[in-house]
Amino acid sequence: MRFLSLVGNSFGCSASGERLVSAARDGDVQEAKALLEYNPRLARYSTFGVRNSPLHYSAAHGHHEIVYLLLESGVDINLRNYRGQTALMQACQHGHWEVVQTLIICKANIHKADYLNGGTALHLAALNGHTRCIRLLLADYIPSIPNFWAILQAGDRKSITEFDQRGICEVINKTSDGGITALHMAALNGHVETVQLLLDLGASLSEVTVEDGTTIDLIGSGSTPLHYAACGGNAQCCQLLIAKGASLTAENANGWTPLMVARSWHRSWLEDTLKSPPAENLQVLPSPYLSLPIMSIMKIARECGWRTSELAPICLDPCAVCLERKCMVAVEGCDHEFCTQCALYLCSTNSASTSKHGPPESTLVFVWELMSLLHWFLAQV
Incomplete structure (x- = not known):
């Protein structure tokens, strides 16, 4: 009888956990609150197989109120699912900036990489062009100074005591499998605002991809962000990268320049942009996200x-x-x-x-x- 009782309690806990998962996925705040008041330990429940917790579901669906409820219940903010993804990664992937804001305030770890391809929350935000999420991810690195962009342009970064230049460069230029940076991802997918913000903050133009067995690379190893922008076909991204000093003559492991990449992917409209440097320097305004306090x-x-x-x-x-x-x-x-x-x-x-x-x-x-x-x-x- 004792054994049956324990099994019964286990089933009951599982049923309550599934109810919390449903509430987290559907955004039912009242149901989630009632379940957590009844048993705060339900916040640690995870689904079979994919091991997504209620925190993962609420973050992926943008239900920031439930995210906060779960954090108040003591759930591990950096809990991983079977792919090694945290709630912060899933919120960034889907562009739910209010969830990202909540998680960053509660000090979620922005440096963790997933198990599948080594991508961070920054990679996922850049891949999908969620610039607002990127700005929130980097909140602890960008000081609240109105003329911050002008100081960056002047090269007087040491005068800003709150600015950790080395730290932010390590975050922005961190590579996933295959040597791919956030700038590579944003450039490939034509996310102009994201490319601009990353460049303003010191994203590397010379970082190149590498051969990696887990990464399918149709452009070729040794490719710069400009090679990726040429493949993606967005002229504005190419122009921004060139204006910041990207090399038009850099060759990847296939011996291809960005222009050759554009031709191989039939991006004929990029011919003039990638053939030679512009006659006049492109005037680039600072990212509107940069100086927010x-x-x-x-x-x-x-x-x-x-x-x-x-x-x-x-x-x-x-x-x-x-x-x-x-x-x-x-x-x-x-x-x-x-x-x-x-x-x-x-x-x-x-x-x-x-x-x-x-x-x-x-x-x-x-x-x-x-x-x-x-x-x-x-x-x-």
């Missing part, structure tokens, strides 16, 4: 709290956006003050290329004011 707000979120489950009975100093939570962030040069959650949301959703489809004009004003310089948060929590 996300590092400062991330620090505030970690030190003083990000999510507030219970609002104060009377908030004498409410956030200028939600009008509910208490102000934690003040913008220099204007009278607007925000809660941490709204400040992060505004920063994470802003970019010049998406402003057409963004929030109303008044909110966009808040966004651009945030970009100027966010000073310290209010002293009282």
Whole structure:
């Protein structure tokens, strides 16, 4: 009877675990909350075979509220499935920036690589052109300085005490199997915004692919990001790489230059771009994602709290956006003050290329004011 009882409890736990998986996949916050209150250990449940946890499912489907619930329940934020993927990798793969934001605030490991091809969260975000996710992944490396791009261009990086140039270059230029970098992936798939951000932050133009038994490479080993851009066929990507100094004459292991790669893949429209350097230097504006003050707000979120489950009975100093939570962030040069959650949301959703489809004009004003310089948060929590 004791044996049967234990088996029965096992089946019960499995059934509850599957219910939590379904809630995580479908975005049922109330069901997930009820199950976790009943048994917080259900957060550690994983499905048979693929070993995806509720955290993986909620991250892959963009349900950031459930991701936060699971993290509060004590689940390992860097839990892997059978492919070695973490929730952060799956969120980056599918472009769920709100999940990425939550995981980065809770200090998810951005350096882990999967078991299949050695790709990191950055590789997956670059592969699919999720520039906003990349910016959040690198939040702890990019200081909140309004003229950060100008300082980078001037080559005066040592003057920025918060800027770890070596650290960010190691992250950006980390290779997966076959020597493929995030820049290779973004260039191949024609993601112009992603290529621009990676280049601004020091992605290597000379990193070349290598022969690897697990990687199918139809372009050839020894290929630079420009070879990959030529294969992909996006003229803007090629122009950006050339403007930053990519070599037009570099040959891969097949003896192919980028132009020869373009011809072999029938990218005839790239002939003029790849034949010779442009007569005039291409004027490239900084990535709109570069100077967002996300590092400062991330620090505030970690030190003083990000999510507030219970609002104060009377908030004498409410956030200028939600009008509910208490102000934690003040913008220099204007009278607007925000809660941490709204400040992060505004920063994470802003970019010049998406402003057409963004929030109303008044909110966009808040966004651009945030970009100027966010000073310290209010002293009282």
